Amino acid sequence: MAPRVLISDKLSDAAVQIFKDRGIDVDFRPELGKDKDALLAVIGEYDGLAIRSATKVTDKILEAATNLKVVGRAGIGTDNVDKDAASKKGVIVMNTPFGNMITTAEHAIAMMFAVARQIPEASASTHAGKWEKSKFMGVELTAKTLGVIGAGNIGGIVCDRARGLKMKVVAFDPFLSEEKAAKMGVEKVELDELLKRADFITLHVPLTDTTRNILSAENLAKTKKGVRIINCARGGLVDEAALAELLKSGHVAGAAFDVFAEEPATENVLFGLPNVVCTPHLGAATSEAQENVALQVAEQMSNYLLDGAVENALNMPSMTAEEAKVMGPWVKLSGHLGSFIGQLTDEPIKAINILYDGVVAEMNLAALNCAVVAGIMKKSNPDVNMVSAPVVAKERGIQISTTNQDKSGAFEGYVKVTVVTEKRERSIAGTVFSDGKPRFIQIKGINIDAEVGEDMLYTTNEDVPGIIGTLGGLLGKNGVNIANFTLGRAKTGGEAIALLYVDGPLQANVLQELTATGLFRQVKPLHFDIA
Incomplete structure (x- = not known):
């Protein structure tokens, strides 16, 4: 389904046409910018809102904007947008600082x-x-x-x-x-x-x-x-x-x-x-500037809604269309790493430490950080995204640190996420293979090679015989098909882990049966958004 954009202030016909040419469903209703009640009544239908200075994007408007992903301001000033409320709602606020x-x-x-x-x-x-x-x-x-x-x-x-x-x-x-x-x-x-x-x-x-x-x-x-x-x-x-x-x-x-x-x-x-x-605030009042900012905001919003590119954002690190193409797999990986560690962590988080190694260390790390934090936060707040996650983390007093380093291992690049709580530290690392697919490559310091699936099962146990048979037999008996099975251990007879990619969500009775065997220290179902 095509994204829907509302233009609630006056933009040029050429700007409206840009949305249409990009396949976006656009409604040009400039009368709504001065009628907050009318805007409030319809804003929930739209993914994007393009404005100038007349439209006031208040917390009340944002609360009603249940589908809104981006507000684009044709111009520099965004005093008419409640940016704090937008950030908490996960809505990107863009402006066009170069058009005028x-x-x-x-x-x-x-x-x-x-x-x-x-x-x-x-x-x-x-x-x-x-x-x-x-x-x-x-x-x-x-x-x-x-x-x-x-x-x-x-x-x-x-x-x-x-x-x-x-x-x-x-x-x-x-x-x-x-x-x-x-x-x-x-x-x-x-x-x-x-x-x-x-x-x-x-x-x-x-x-x-x-x-x-x-x-x-x-x-x-x-x-x-x-x-x-x-x-x-x-x-x-x-x-x-x-x-x-x-x-x-x-x-x-x-x-x-x-x-x-x-x-x-x-x-x-x-x-x-x-x-x-x-003069009455005429700095940007030329026909050329007004046209430039209108065209620019249409392009920026289209790039975000269609390709995930974030340009001239005021509440999120920007990521150009070119960066988005290269970084897309790494953004997904970062979100998966955060999601994995977030689903395993039940106690309050004190700090999140992120290590970038090799080729990924040269990318837009601020955007990748947002993806990691969003992945971690989703367990407690399913509506969180790359915009709102840093705000949520700050409100909870979570310290976020980043380290980047030159290539230091077998992979061209990898990301390692470590979460610190009062009780423990928990870490996971991953990379992106040449096929563009993310892989988990290390959990708790134990090397693995696991494809990321929508539904997965994670177990920890002592390295003893019979684990594979128990997992396979019990899951098979319950009609659970295994797409991928990865094992790893710290040393012979030491701690071992298993990460299974299965074809559907695991039922509670299956998890209970696995726990009842007494072989596993931890049995944890995981779910990842791989769309």
């Missing part, structure tokens, strides 16, 4: 020109029939110092454009390396140094606990007299009231804001002040 990068960067540059030459006020004056040529004395950008707070995707484009304008660029970004700064042709500085030196300051960071009010009253007071400040990133990065006072005093010569602490901004302390340029 150039547009937003260009708007910041345009705003910088506008405030440097007082263009809006000069235009209004001229339209009014005045000719106040001497009133609007501006400044050149050439040779001025531009301070860029946040030199990531958009900030990096602004840096490049500013260098083309022959400006000197200094950048504050904790994630910017000296090597990258050198390649960009900018000088990496601390924030205080930027505030002291910059003639213009432009912000290009997300709104987080760290960046909120980054230009506080205290930091604004450190700026160079005559500075001009541009914010086309997020409202809340600048103390608007403090900035207004510095504009009135003349310490700040001008400001250009596209975003505000409260939006829609029908009133603001900056409105009406001289040489303050304001």
